[in-house]
Amino acid sequence: GDSVTQMEGPVTLSEEAFLTINCTYTATGYPSLFWYVQYPGEGLQLLLKATKADDKGSNKGFEATYRKETTSFHLEKGSVQVSDSAVYFCALSEGISGTYKYIFGTGTRLKVLA
Amino acid sequence: DSGVTQTPKHLITATGQRVTLRCSPRSGDLSVYWYQQSLDQGLQFLIQYYNGEERAKGNILERFSAQQFPDLHSELNLSSLELGDSALYFCASSVRDYTDTQYFGPGTRLTVL
Numbered sequence: 001g002d003s004v005t006q007m008e009g010p011v012t013l014s015e016e017a018f019l020t021i022n023c024t025y026t027a028t029g030y031p032s033l034f035w036y037v038q039y040p041g042e043g044l045q046l047l048l049k050a051t052k053a054d055d056k057g058s059n060k061g062f063e064a065t066y067r068k069e070t071t072s073f074h075l076e077k078g079s080v081q082v083s084d085s086a087v088y089f090c091a092l093s094e095g096i097s098g099t100y101k102y103i104f105g106t107g108t109r110l111k112v113l114a
Numbered sequence: 115d116s117g118v119t120q121t122p123k124h125l126i127t128a129t130g131q132r133v134t135l136r137c138s139p140r141s142g143d144l145s146v147y148w149y150q151q152s153l154d155q156g157l158q159f160l161i162q163y164y165n166g167e168e169r170a171k172g173n174i175l176e177r178f179s180a181q182q183f184p185d186l187h188s189e190l191n192l193s194s195l196e197l198g199d200s201a202l203y204f205c206a207s208s209v210r211d212y213t214d215t216q217y218f219g220p221g222t223r224l225t226v227l
Contacts (some may be wrong), residue, residue, distance in 0.1 A: 032213045043116060043204055043218030045155075051213050089157065093212040100145065100170035100212050104157040 004091045006105035021075040023090035031094040033073040038087045118219035126225045132193040139207030146188040152201040
C-alpha cells in the first residue's frame with residue numbers, strides 16, 4: 001500500500017546550518033506531495049507542496065522537488081534559524097478511481113541552536 | 115490562524131463514555147478531514163467528508179463515526195472510549211480535493227481516564 005517514510009529525528013543544528021530532511025514515498029499512481037510544519041501546541045500548517053513530477057515547491061527559504069524517478073521529496077533549507085525549530089511532516093495525497101488516500105510520515109523534530 | 119475552529123480544546127472523560135468533537139471549516143471549503151495524532155501512531159487519517167457526503171475512510175474504528183452537516187461543519191463521535199483513544203484529534207479543511215492544501219485546526223486533546 002501507499003506509504004511515506006521520513007528520516008528519524010530529532011535533528012539538531014546550529015543556526016545558519018544547512019538542513020536536509022529526507023522523505024521517500026510509495027504510491028499507486030501520481031500523488032500530490034506536501035511538507036507540513038507543526039509548532040508546539042499548534043495544528044499543522046502547509047510549508048510547501050508539489051502536485052506533479054519535477055515540480056519544485058518553495059516557501060520561507062525551504063525547498064523540495066518532486067522526484068518521480070527516486071520517489072522522493074526531500075526538504076532543504078540553506079540556512080536555518082532558531083525560529084525553524086518545529087516538527088516537519090512529509091505527506092502524500094492521492095485519488096484514483098474514486099478512492100482517496102491521505103498519508104503522513106511520522107514527523108521529524110528539528111531543533112536549531114543559537 | 116488557519117480559519118478552522120475546533121471545540122472543545124480539551125476533553126477529559128472516563129472509559130466507556132461517548133464524546134462529540136466539533137469542527138467548523140474555513141469559509142468556502144467543502145472538504146473536512148479528521149485525524150488522530152498520538153505518540154505511538156503518529157498522525158493517522160480517519161475520515162473525509164466532501165459537501166456532506168463521506169468521501170474517504172482511513173483507519174477509523176467502528177466505535178467512531180462522523181458526519182458533515184448542511185452548513186458544512188462536522189462532528190466526530192467517539193463511543194465506548196478506551197484508554198488508548200487518548201490523543202490529539204485534528205480537523206482540517208480544504209477547498210475540494212486531494213491536490214488542495216489542507217488547513218488544520220488547533221486540535222482537541224482527549225484524555226480518557
